[in-house]
Amino acid sequence: MKKLNKRIQNNKQKVEKRLYHQKEAISLVKETADAKFVESIEVHVALSIDPKYSDQQLRSTLILPKGTGKTKRIAVLIASEAIKSEYLELADIIGSDDLIEAITRGELNFDILIATPDMMPKLAKLGRILGPKGLMPSPKAGTVTTDIWLTLQEFKKGKVEYRADKTGIVHLLIGKSNFTDSDLLENLVAIYTSIENNKPIGVKGRYFKTFHISSTMGPSIQLDISTLK
Template sequence: MKKISKRLKKAKELILKQEYSAEESIELLKRTATTKFIESAEAHLCLNIDPKYADQQLRTTLVLPKGTGKTLRLAVLLSEDKIKSEYKEQADIVGSNDLIEKITKGEIDFDILISSPEMMPKLAKLGRILGPKGLMPSTKSGTVSENIEETIQEFKKGKVEYKADRTGIVHLNFGKTNFSNEDLLDNLLAVYKSIEQNKPSGVKGKYFKNFYICSSMGPSIQLNLTNLKD
């Protein structure tokens, strides 16, 4: 059995109730984030879905109102005739066939790849390179778009993709522990509302099983779902 560190043991001692309101849980999350670095704030939601069925799958995006707290490098792939100077000012990398060539050579110096639809057939051959890294553009993740400028702005503002894993659990970062309580709460409620609004059509009965948050190195804190619905 893995030994619990003194730091984590002390953090767990701060959790005195089984469930907390959203406001209380945010306050507690920040108190249990005791490492020397700035931790991520994580949300983990267990849903009453079975993703092996097409009508019970959940995969979509949302823009966190207060951002992610991360600086992401954006790359944009377009046909040569669609490249504009403003794209080069907004994104970190903008290219066409030259960018595809760099990716083929393993030169991947970006966190998100946005592509126009006409370039997707050319990217198909790079699935083995981009797929395992989670960088292959797709319509579901919002990274295949005709409106390049709007898409760049959305990701810079805090657009994130999430999906339920094969056990029906959604894992999602909703900020950093150095955010204000108010900003973390705004992001947390946005996560809850997005998952609620994108409820799969095949769900029968209760949708949410339980909802936990934690810092990336801290203990889990269970939220009172009734409180969230008010």
């Protein structure tokens, strides 16, 4: 424990109380991600929004150019007669009423649930199971679709959903500590651009407050937002 605390303190001392250029921040976050496992790299973006107002809520999706480095299990809920063999190439689980029964039993062996619109009424009763875990399909998340094949391809390529929490902060995984600097930078800029392009209509004045990047066990580093533009 003493070694761990010393390592954490040493890494904190490497971070100065100032804004970092995007490339400098990525280099430093990788340097301080020195745990004995591959750490995740996340961003935490504070916005000047109040999500209790409908015109200041932020929820969207984007495809991270270099993915997240995390493999996610995808389940597809679709009418049995509409199942196609090619879906099996990308989906980990495909089902109809049998999948609904499995979910009812609490069998949630997936990270993403994609459903066709006609199956949504059957899922309504499972909101109490899927909702708290963030697994309920929705159009905003891109998980309610009539084009299963395209949607599967997008999520396999690194499509992620993000939303601002009740305090107006977006938390998002952008990769792993073993990513190259250029790959992390590409994902970082993609996230900034997506959040900027999805600015809620109710936001007046300054939109971005702060933009931090950190690893699982590392210190938080504040970016100079102007270097992301």
